[in-house]
Amino acid sequence: MASNIDSNPQDDDFVPEVAEGYHVGEKKTIEEYQKLDAEDESLAKWKASLGITTDVDAYPVKPGDKRKVVIVEMALYFPDQPELKPIVINLEDAEGNTIKDKELKFDIKEKSIYQLVIKFRVQHEIITGLKYLHVVKKKGIRVDKIDEPLGSYAPNTKQKPYYEKVFTEVEAPSGMLARGSYTAVSKFVDDDKNEHLSFPWTFQITK
Numbered sequence: 101m102a103s104n105i106d107s108n109p110q111d112d113d114f115v116p117e118v119a120e121g122y123h124v125g126e127k128k129t130i131e132e133y134q135k136l137d138a139e140d141e142s143l144a145k146w147k148a149s150l151g152i153t154t155d156v157d158a159y160p161v162k163p164g165d166k167r168k169v170v171i172v173e174m175a176l177y178f179p180d181q182p183e184l185k186p187i188v189i190n191l192e193d194a195e196g197n198t199i200k201d202k203e204l205k206f207d208i209k210e211k212s213i214y215q216l217v218i219k220f221r222v223q224h225e226i227i228t229g230l231k232y233l234h235v236v237k238k239k240g241i242r243v244d245k246i247d248e249p250l251g252s253y254a255p256n257t258k259q260k261p262y263y264e265k266v267f268t269e270v271e272a273p274s275g276m277l278a279r280g281s282y283t284a285v286s287k288f289v290d291d292d293k294n295e296h297l298s299f300p301w302t303f304q305i306t307k
Contacts, residue, residue: 113235113242159256161223168227169288169296172219172262174204179269180213191299204301210274216267220288220297221256228252229291232265236284243282250288272305279305 171191178184187206208214218232230253234246250265272278281304288297 113245157258159221159223159258159261166224167296168222168224169230169290170221170223171288171297171299172221173217174219174286174301175217176206176208176214177217178212178214184209184212204299205303207304207306208272210272210278210305210307212272213269214272215269218265218267218286219262220265221262222253223255226252226254227290227296230296231289233287233289234284236282238280238282274305279307 173191174189176187178186189202189204189206191202230250232246232248232250234244234248235242236244246267248265248267253263256262281302283300283302285298285300287295289295
């Protein structure tokens with residue numbers, strides 16, 4: 101279930117950036133969007149881009165599951181180094197539940213080129229202005245931050261069971277000072293500053 105982001109000043113690392121003059125639009129249910137003017141061609145294309153149709157074959161949601169955004173999988177791929185196996189971490193069990201207290205830990209070789217890929221699912225209602233926040237620290241000092249707008253999404257369908265975000269390629273740092281242990285926290289938030297998902301992970305930069 102979504103919860104409001106803590107406004108504690110000590111958590112400033114995770115305050116999403118907001119464009120000047122930007123205002124959150126009025127929220128509508130899927131049914132309300134479906135009833136919008138069907139004669140408006142541009143509006144029809146916009147609704148189709150979100151997957152809003154009158155015959156949506158909705159992805160089945162487990163009874164009692166009130167989550168609106170669910171992380172399915174987190175992975176690191178090495179597109180320029182086929183000899184390195186992708187690091188794939190499944191975050192859902194066979195019943196569709198998010199695996200709690202799962203230790204996310206892996207190694208990355210220095211100077212390797214990698215891409216972070218996250219698969220996620222939206223359910224129950226349209227999510228607008230979804231954003232991915234990601235902070236990496238070494239010995240308590242922030243060394244990297246990502247504040248990435250993801251867009252707006254309709255609930256997934258059986259034909260499209262998840263969405264996928266592929267991030268820009270990154271080169272792992274190198275050298276004696278760069279090697280070692282790092283901690284990271286990833287969060288998904290939306291226009292209303294609701295925090296849908298938050299999970300910690302650690303990694304080692306190795307020689």
